[in-house]
Amino acid sequence: MDLENCRGIMVYCEIDVCGIIDNSLELIGHANTLKEKMEHYPEVTAVIIGSDVGSLITVAARHGADRVIMMDNPRYRVYRPDLYSDALAAAAEKYRPEILLVGASLSGEEIGPTVAMKLHTGMAAHCVELKIRDDGQFVQVVPAFGGKVLGDILCPGFRPQMASMKAGMVSKRIFEGKVAEIESFDPDVRGFGDRLQVIETIPETRKRVSLSNAELVVTGGFGIGTQEGWDKLEHMAELLHGVSTCTRPALDAGWTDKEETMVGTSGVAIKPKVYLGFGVSGAAHHTCGIKGAGLIISVNRDANAPIFEVSDFKVVSDWEAIVNAITARLEATSAVCPDPDRA
């Protein structure tokens, strides 16, 4: 799209069984932060694509949407990347935003670049920061080489300027009592027609671990070494009421099957009050996911482990000795009052 008559920030709202996902709500909040730095103080528009999703309008408004474009049609009942991409591209063509933000979820990664192609514009992927420069230019900061390097991406000549961002990079904002303007939009989209068909959608049955509100995160790396070791670490995490997370090698080793708790470039970014890491070497792929942590404490037996550089406190030790000692301390306390739920 060319630069003529483009205005405002559009955010694509991704939906799951529980409603609009946090990733999208965070982006609506962040769009408000951006708009406050933009000269003409433009509108933040949320686009909701789905079937029977009217109840989500207030959710989008409460999180900062000035306007909600409702694309509510039974054809969107089951997610199909081609239909959703066509729908979002049609909305962008009609409402002509300057900026279009998409969550860097698996489906966002399908829809985003497809829409960028349809609109003939650029897209910056997995941004770690989105900001408006003093001269008004929108700057998209992207990671490369697993987060070892960051680069600014600009898209001055095309609109909308598209960007994706992973969950957890920015925070949600609440706008109590905010009312959004509502528009229904129902273009005739067909995607690839019968050239692409969904045979079945198989939902995950296991309840996912949520990391967005975790205050204490205990991360185990490949240095944990065995399943027994892993179970011991998880036990300590439970005693601390913390959430256990992992590095990619620990997940690959099969010690945990909670892939949603893998932290880093190909996993999640977290911002707990405290990150407590054991047997984690500190590769950029992993550490780029923990830079939002308030406090970083790590235990590694190698005094030169790169994780120490990015830690507030370091412990050069075998992980097990420390975990045993913490566990013993906690069990001594909880022996007095074994069931914390009753307290």
Add this chain to the structure above:
Amino acid sequence: MALTIAVCIKPVPDSEYYNKITIDPVTKRLNRDGIPTVINSMDKNAIEAALRLREKHGGRVLAFSMAPDTAIENLKRVLAMGVDEAYLCSDRVLGGADTWATSYTLYKAIEKTGPVDLVIMGNQTEDGGTAQVPSQLGEWMGVPHLANVIALDYEDGGMVVKTKADRGTIRYSLKLPAVLAVTRDCNEPRIPSVMDILKVGKKPMRILRAQDLDLNPDFIGIKGSPTQAGEIYSPDMSRKSEALVGDPDEIALRILDELRKAGISIG
């Protein structure tokens, strides 16, 4: 039906050496000296997926890469894995491309060498890692495309594909031609034997220059890229790195103390 399958291969700096990547403080350029270039990891999954389809249904597998001439070495490895022919799009005017211009160039190269039934790509690279090229190539070709593919098979003239979704998995059927981007869960890539490596010399490998490809000059390289790269920098994430010392119990107490100070309530 025998299948003609294109696989797209990007040579990338070996991720084992990422700690050696630095930024020249004066030129602000990336310094990758001494870092070997390897085939992007998921592209090996793409090759493996293509070879298995060929072994089952017959056909040919063609590899395409847009990279400097040095990528010939990487493409030899691709041929050793069992790919039949390799094409390298290499030309100074193609450099600096973003995903939009990269997908366009790959599209023109594939079009040039003749129709294909299926394109299989890696889902994401290890260096740029945008995961944008596959969908954009699918759009250029105007054919159904899916990312995050974890299983695929050819049945009754179409593909049956399983993808990883945000909250589960999805099974799709696609008519050919189609573009699929596979993840590392898809398969275990084979390692070429000495015999395979010996066969490489007999396989066709061709360098395609810009003039060989009927390219729209406004769609390639830096000029054809809607995005522009600005400054690059290494994020400084260093913290105070204060050592906690003592015997394990003393350290445990210090850790619990720091947790409390940070606002974590502990029994």
